[in-house]
Amino acid sequence: MKAVVQRVSEAKVTIDGIVHGQIGTGFMVLLGVGPHDTGADVDYLVNKISKLRVFADDAGKMNRSLAQVGGAVLAISQFTLYADTRKGNRPSFTDAAAPALGAHLYQAFITGLQDAGLPVETGRFGADMQVSLTNDGPVTILFDTEAQHAG
Known part of the structure; x- marks a missing residue:
């Protein structure tokens, strides 16, 4: 599972011209699911992201969580996020999970963050979405659960 976490001062997702989800201060998370990902990968990301300390404390240090x-x-x-760009100019997406698994683990990720006490807004799985955000910092953190399995 891969996640791109951006610290934002605002972010929104629009579908068919209608705002579907919108936040102020927080994280905009792009979540990609691979074919071998499981609930354990979801739990790992929920734990890491919900506790990620990249917001300024009173001394201006990145020391506060969401x-x-x-x-x-x-x-x-x-x-x-699972694009394979090694050959040619048209990326292959065969390394991404099948839609059923992707949708299931995406929803599990949302539920996990909510269970951690965080307010969550979403896009719509499989939809054509327009995402806009103001990256604060900029701060962008990459997570890849495959790296945790490697050691």
Whole structure:
């Protein structure tokens, strides 16, 4: 499972011209699911992201978590994180999970963040979405659960 986490001052997702999800301070998370991902990968990412300390404390150091600053998450499914660009100019997406598994684990990720006490807004799995955000910092953190399995 791959996640791109961006610290934002605002973010929104629009579907068919209608705002579907919108947050102020928080994380905009692009989530990609691979074919071998499981609930354990979801749990790992929920734990890491919900406790990620990248918001400034009183001394200006990145030391506060999302909950400590009253932030929210905008979670967007993003199978293109599994693009294989090694050959040619047209990426292959065969390394991404099948839609049924992707949708299931995307929903489990959302539920896990909510169970951790975080407000979560979402896109719509499989939809054509327009995402806009103001990356604060900029701060962008990459997570890949395959790396945790490697050691």
